[in-house]
Amino acid sequence: MAGQTEVLIVGAGPVGLTLANELARYGVAFRIVDQAAQRTDKSKALVLWSRTLELFDRAGYVDTFLAAGMKGHGAQITTGDETIAQISLDAIDSPYPYALMIPQSETERILEERLAKHGVTVERSVTLERFSEREGGFDAVLRKASGETETVPARWLAGCDGAHSTVRHGLGLAFEGTTEPSDWYLADGHISGLEPQDLLHIFWHKDGILAFFPIVGGRWRVVADVGPAQGEGRRPDPTLEDVQALMTARGSKAVITDPYWLASFRINERKVAHYGRGRAFLAGDAAHVHSPAGGQGMNTGMQDAFNLAWKLALVIRGICKPALLDSYSIERSAVGDMVLRNASRMTEAAVMRNPIAQGLRNAVARFALGFPQLQHHAANTLAEVDIAYPDSPLTAGKSHGGKGRKAGDRWRGSLPADDSTPRFIAIGPAEAVSGLQARFPQLIQAVPAKEAVDAGALSLVRPDGYVGFAGAASDGEAAAAYLQALAAQ
Ligand SMILES: Cc1cc2nc3c(=O)[nH]c(=O)nc-3n(C[C@H](O)[C@H](O)[C@H](O)COP(=O)(O)OP(=O)(O)OC[C@H]3O[C@@H](n4cnc5c(N)ncnc54)[C@H](O)[C@@H]3O)c2cc1C
Incomplete structure (x- = not known):
């Protein structure tokens, strides 16, 4: 059995890596383990929003993200034939008034390299199998690639281990919610014929939504809903031809080549009621998952990590009472509820099939988004700069x-x-x-x-x-x- 660690972080996705960097900055001793042999090479979450960038600014390394991404200045919504709305992000109340488009693989690379500067290495191919609670902490059983196990005593446990979280299961916390009854395609590749290149292009076609998100270097992400779910499992992954055919059928003249990633997926909307128990905490997808509409999943998870880190550091360093940590779940669960509600509304609007409902949606969006104030409000919500904690015990x-x-x-x-x-x-x-x-x-x-x-x-x-x-x-x-x-x- 190795010596006691203060914090065991389980999971080195974007959320675990953000927490690790914050704890390293604050001089807290921790270990971070991940069952995967390597970090992801997939683009998954593509946007870093303004509030997350502000927090990385305070942490001292926002410039590294800015250098690796490109600025998305807004979105245009069309039906294919007619423009419904042009949404500008330029007026977001932040020094970072844009969506920074950056593949998750790059975000994780930056975070892991930053961690290495603190002298910390992610322990890879190491899986948390189970843990037991004891007075003042936990004994966590880790399995290495060799098959060997190690029991690690830790005073605090941070479950940043994603949607299937072992920590959440171990704590017995329910992940309440549903799986949406629709199938989606995702493609990540080079696209020609889409201008301007610093906007998100969204087609509200009568057959379903088709959305294009710019990534650096002429790469784009395509997402489309392909109709009601068929059977239990998700559909087979699409081919490049499937994606091109769908793009053309929904009124886009763009051409996709050189795919990096083709996948089908379903949307889960789930959340825990409490972000942990006692000395164990959940953050990121371990605590909340929802539709990618709005691109807020990873951002919300990273902001969980920022919220938790300073509180843990002050308690571990003996400066604040442990009760400070009670505010973590209260604050972040309220934000999680709001993000789930907003993402669910955006998804419902996108997947409407009834022509009368679609006509009404288009008219309401055209009217409402024609008002600069409403646009400004919508952009601030997406950018997460209007998150506040009015009902927190810390307020x-x-x-x-x-x-x-x-x-x-x-x-x-x-x-x-x-x-x-x-x-x-x-x-x-x-x-x-x-x-x-x-x-x-x-x-x-x-x-x-x-x-x-x-x-x-x-x-x-x-x-x-x-x-x-x-x-x-x-x-x-x-x-x-x-x-x-x-x-x-
Ligand atoms: C197809 C797809 C598209 C997406 N698109 C978007 C998007 O456009 N916008 C957006 O905001 N989000 C998007 N997401 C979601 C986004 O990727 C997640 O919100 C984000 O990855 C959550 O980060 P996380 O660190 O909480 O969890 P994860 O990234 O899931 O990381 C969890 C880590 O924990 C490790 N782990 C799990 N169990 C254990 C264990 N027992 N022991 C040790 N390690 C463990 C895993 O290996 C993993 O590395 C998308 C996701 C997918 C799959």
């Missing part, structure tokens, strides 16, 4: 400022560079800020006075950029009480 106080300064909101102003300890940023009158810093040096990040000054309000911004406490300039004592409630001593 306190009343707003004394403008938009983005309400407790629970994402802080919309600029924030000073993050450091290697997760800390709150106090923003308010200089005297109040320095008073809080002096009383809670481990919880308040030292911020240059000119950046921290806000004459009328006092805010405590969490390490992940959400407002935890919002008060008036004179609410220094209430802010101190907020921090005292979190602090271990």
Whole structure:
């Protein structure tokens, strides 16, 4: 039996790798294992949305993603003959007002290489078989490719092990939901004849949806629903000719060649009610799966990981009480519910077959998306920049400022560079800020006075950029009480 590790991360997909990088940045000891011999070579999740990019910015390596992807500036929806809507992403409330198009294989490569810079290697061909709970942690049984097993004592367990999660099964948590009764084709290849190349092209054809997503280097992803599910299993994977025939039949003049990946799939919509139990947590597909409409699955999972990491680090380092971690499931489960609802609505709209319903859908979309404000709202929702935690136990106080300064909101102003300890940023009158810093040096990040000054309000911004406490300039004592409630001593 090897020595105890603080955190065992099971699964090195995008979510486990994000968590690992955050914990490494915060100096927490962990191991990360994956049953696969290699990381994926598939493009799977293609979009990094604005909010995820903001979080990678705070983590210090957003530029690596930007260099490897291309900016998607919007989408156009047509019926094949007529344009229903042009949606612009340029007005998303973020320094990253676009969808960064980047194959998941590249996202994982960047994350794994970043982890290597911290001196951490993913332990591959290592499978979590089972685990048992004991006082203060778990004993996890890992099986290596050689067939040998190792029992690892870990104080915390992070199940980032995807839709069939062993951790979720081991905890006995139900994955409630359904499998949608329709079949889909997916193709990833080179496409000519689609312009402009920085837009998503969506055809709401009467026979079903056909969507094209740009990837770097003239590559595109094609997704199409091919009708009601037939039988129990999914359809056989399509051939290139099947995909080309479908594209032509649905009114596209584009031509696809050189496929990287051809697959059929079905959509599952499932979620756990609680993102873990005790010292074990679930994040990403282990906790929620849904339709790829909106491209939010991986983004939501990565944001689970960002949310969990700073809380785990503060508890493991003995700075905060373990109760801080109770907010993880409450906050992320509410986001998961919302993402599932939105993705389900988008999918329902896409797969309509009834001509009257289709006509109504097209008219409503044409009308609603004609209003810049509604478009702006839709783009912010997709980009996940309007996620907030109004009902979290970590949210306190009343707003004394403008938009983005309400407790629970994402802080919309600029924030000073993050450091290697997760800390709150106090923003308010200089005297109040320095008073809080002096009383809670481990919880308040030292911020240059000119950046921290806000004459009328006092805010405590969490390490992940959400407002935890919002008060008036004179609410220094209430802010101190907020921090005292979190602090271990
Ligand atoms: C065909 C397809 C298309 C998709 N398109 C999109 C899209 O357009 N947009 C979008 O947002 N999402 C899309 N997704 C979903 C996206 O890929 C997932 O949301 C994302 O991969 C979730 O990341 P994760 O890290 O939670 O899980 P995963 O990527 O599933 O990673 C889990 C990891 O855990 C490992 N593992 C599992 N069990 C064990 C165990 N017992 N022991 C050790 N290791 C284990 C696995 O090997 C795997 O590497 C798509 C998925 C598929 C399959």
